[in-house]
Amino acid sequence: MREAIQYDFDAVVVGSGITGGWAAKELTEKGLKVLVLERGRDLQHGKGYRGEHAPDWKVPYHGKKPREFYEEEYPMANRVYAFSEATRQYWLNEKQNPYVVDKQDPFMWIRGNTVGGRSLLWGRQVYRWSEMDFRANERDGHGIPWPVGYDDIAPWYSHVEKFIGVNGKAEGLPQLPDGEFQKPMPWMALERTIQRRLQKKAPDITLTNARVAVLTEDLPGRSACHYCGPCHRGCSTGSYFSSQASTLPAARATGNMTLKSNTLVERLQYDAETGRIASIHVVDTETRERQSFSARMFFLCASTVASTQILMQSTSEQFPQGLANRSGALGHYLMDHTLGMSGMGLFYDDMDSYYYGNRPTGLYVPRFRNLEGEDENLDFLRGYNYQTATLRMDWQTSFNTKGFGADLKNSLRKPGPWLFALAGFTECLPRESNRMYLSKKLDRFGLPQVAFDMRWSDNEVKLRQDAAQQATRILRAAGAVFTMGEENISPETMSLPGEGIHEMGTARMGNDPAQAVLNKWNQAHDVPNLFVTDGSFMTSASCVNPSLTYMAFTARACDYAATQLAAGQL
Amino acid sequence: MNRREFMQCAVIMISGASAAQLGFALSPEQETYLATAPDYIAGELNFLTPAQRNLVAAMAEVVIPRTETPGAIDAGVPRFIELMAGDWFNDQERAIFVAGLADIETRIPVDYGKPFHLLEASLQLEIMQDLEAQAKDSAWYDFANVQRQFISDAPFICQVKELTIWGFFTSEVGAREVLRYEPMPMRFDGDIPLGPDESTWAGPSF
Known part of the structure; x- marks a missing residue:
């Protein structure tokens, strides 16, 4: 019977960001006809990057932020370093598209507003998970065990890394597996000085290249980085990985992709007879026209929270608590990494050395706490890493000095001493009480506004405290003449x-359908033709930046889904 | 190019009408590619009187004077200050700025017999130094207090300094002729020699 049905598409992919782009590429390259739905507006690679290469004197207010306007329309997004008049077009207007913000415990939900989503804006840091990360839940009993291990995902990491282009340096560390790297970006003289000192005085610390999805060698249709600096304004040469530069062109080249922008998903329609999703219902954000599309299978890649929101909106007689939610886990176990400047040091070394070009990343200190067989007595679980930043002080860090005239002008124009900063990213435990849900408030499309209930636990606080203490130790060993550390750390002072x-989380993966929304293939336990491959599937958080893992799981899920589809199993 | 874009171009080429007249207009922000847009300081000035413009220009030049390299006036900083004071300041900051201007405008001719901009450089400097001495307890001067958008209750002299310095080093003249500007480096080298008199790189700001 089912073979007789005419489908509009083989697959619908919701979202065109980092995972949606990957799903579009992988599925279309396997010959499937794919519809990609994007709630944001259209944005053409190379043509739409309105702030790219704009010098300061062209940018409104020379880069100072219009504060009252931002507070009114982008109260959360404007806190992000990448938000400015040169990038504002990429972000969703929060006044027009509100969610419920708890005044006491706000959650910062950052959303993109264009084709490509946040792949245009991301920090481009890409790290593999290790077996230690996949075993963490099992080992300490928080959350549920992962249904996959490093060996399952390693080939998919390679598959993704080769395509997106990652520069980095192999270190042979068990806690941070090496990948397929292009040649690493050069270091500054001070960074080499610091590394030499750490090798002697803090040998447990590895200082290595950040692993970054920015090209140091050309790939087809994409050029090596030209070191202009602010990647997040968009890159016409495709030097950093974005959907626009990479996956969407590949999907488009197959002739199998239809992409609809300004298209917001309202719900998925479950067919009780077939036990499958039959169609997807959408609203045009400009015209408010409503439409639906049928397909053999559906991939939610709308981003963590947004994908779960769609499932929660898709209730039916069979799924009164949200589609594919027989486990009751949907919306729960929401996680994020805490971040912030754990420590900063002032250095007077290598004062006669300077740099040429704007390297679009710092360096990296891989996790060194709570490694297997070490640090047995720590009073916290799991770990953290540091991303580093090396800055030369200049007029921007000293414009508030006293004085006038030629002397002031002369001192402001010259480089000052160096700053080397360690920004800790800490792991977050999966906890049932941290969740998102649908509120009673409606938005302008008549859809429920998302609300959040999330707080940091003692473990995250202890991780941040340790990250600050260790940062001070590292900076002293590195030879800083003056250090400043994150102080009086509590949930109130930490990043929101x-x-x-x-x-990440809210539709976690696990072998037990009573506890998890998705199986090990990112397929809903309850609905075989539904896949969720954005960060929603994450069962724990590790401390490393997650996008690479989302991409690898997406590619793996696409391979599985296409095989199942061909075998008539979906 | 999709069909709609093609139709749009075709119609424009045939009729000579602008996209806006045809009702296809993108919002101005979508239309403007910043790198080819006019400079920010080319914007229309409508906040200060001619006398106040003279005063602001003279004060900015005291902060960053022309030396062997261009100064604040050469770099268009007075225009920057007027635009920022009119468009960017919040009400509290604007009130402090307006009161600060009024104070100099009325007090200086009485005390010195001439408006500020006609005084000799040494007197202008002395007046500015006095203002700074009175403002010295402001949080504006706190060590490393630079990672913020602005300090709303900062005294007038701090406003003038911040906008002058910011406007100058982010101007084309400041970036190219006082700092060093290389928008398209094409490579990264983390270890080049730095001479004792060499300037920092200008921008790009994030």
Whole structure:
């Protein structure tokens, strides 16, 4: 019977960001006809990057932020470093598209507003998970065990890394597996000085290249980085990985992709007879026209929270608590990384050395706490890493000095001493009480506004405290003449939940259908033709930046889904 | 190019009408590619009187004077200050700015017999130093207090300094002729020699 049905598409992919782009590429390259739905507006690679290469004197207010306007329309997004008049077009207007913000415990939900989503805006840091990360839940009893291990996902990491282009340096560390790397970006003289000192005085610390999805060698249709600096304004040469530069062109080249922008998903329609999703219902954000599309299978890649929102909106007689939610886990176990400047040091070394070009990343200190067989007595679980930043002080860090005239002008124009900063990213435990849900408030499309209930636990606080203490030790060993560390750390002083923009969980993966929404293939336990491959599937958080893992699981899920489809199993 | 874009171009080429007249207009922000847009300081000035413009220009030049390299006036900083004070300041900051201007405008001719901009450089400097001495307890001067958008209750002299310095080093003249500007480096080298008199790189700001 089912073979007789005419479908509009083989697959619908919701979202065109990092995972949606990957799903579109993988599925279309396997010959499937794919519809990609994007709630944001259209944005053409190379043509739409309105702030790219704009010098300061062209940018409104020379880069100072119009504060009252931002507070009114982008109260959360404007806190992100990448938000400015040169990038504002990429972000969703929060006044027009509100969610419920708890005044006491706000959650920072950052959303993109264009084709490509946040792949245009991301920090481009890409790290593999290790077997230690996949075993963490099992080992300490928080959350449920992962149904996959490093060996399952390693080939998919390679598959993704080769396509997106990652520069980095192999270190042979068990806690941070090496990948398929292009040649690493050069270091500054001070960074080499610091590394030499750490090798002697803090040998447990590895200082290595950040692993970054920015090209140091050309790939087809994409050029090596030209070091202009602010990647997040968009890159016409495709030097950093974005959906626009990479996956969407590949999907488009197959002739199998239809992409609809300004298209917001309202719900998925479950067919009780077939036990499958029959169609997807959408609203045009400009015209308010409503439409539906049928397909053999559906991939939710709308981002953590947004994908779960769609499932929660898709209730039916069979799924009164949200589609594919027989486990009751949907919306729960929301996680994010805490982030912030754990420590900063002032250095007077290598004062006669300077740099040429704007390297679009710092360096990296892989996790060194709670490794297997070490640190047995720590009073916290799991770990953290540091991303580093090396800055030369200049007029921007000293414009508030006293004085006038030629002397002031002369001192402001010259480089000052160096600053080397360690920004800790800490793991977050999966906890049932941290969740998102649908409120009673409706938005302008008549859809429920999302609300959040999320707080940091003692473990995250202890991780941040340790990250600050260790940062001070590292900076002293590195030879800083003066250090400043994150102080008086408490949930109130830490980054807001969501501020890491590594929100994940809410539709976790696991072998037990009574506890998990998705199986090990990112397929809903309850609905075989439904896949969720954005950060929603994450069962724990690790401390490393998550996008690479989302991409690898997406590619793996696409391979599985296409095989199942061909075998008549979906 | 999709069909709609093609139709749009075709109609425009045939009729000579602008996209806006045809009702296809993108919002101005979508239309403007910043790198080819006019400079920010080319915007229309409508906040200060001619006398106040003279005063602001003279004060900015005291902060960053022309030396062997261009100064604040050469770099268009007075225009920057007027635009920022009119469009960017909040009400509290604007009130402090307006009161600060009024104070100099009325007090200086009485005390010195001439408006500020006609005084000799040493007197202008002395007046500015006095203002700074009175403002010295402001949080504006706190060590490393630079990672913020602005300090709303900062005294007038701090406003003038911040906008002058910011406007100058982010101007084309400041970036190219006082700092060093290389928008398209094409490579990264983390270890080049730095001479004792060499300037920092200008921008790009994030």
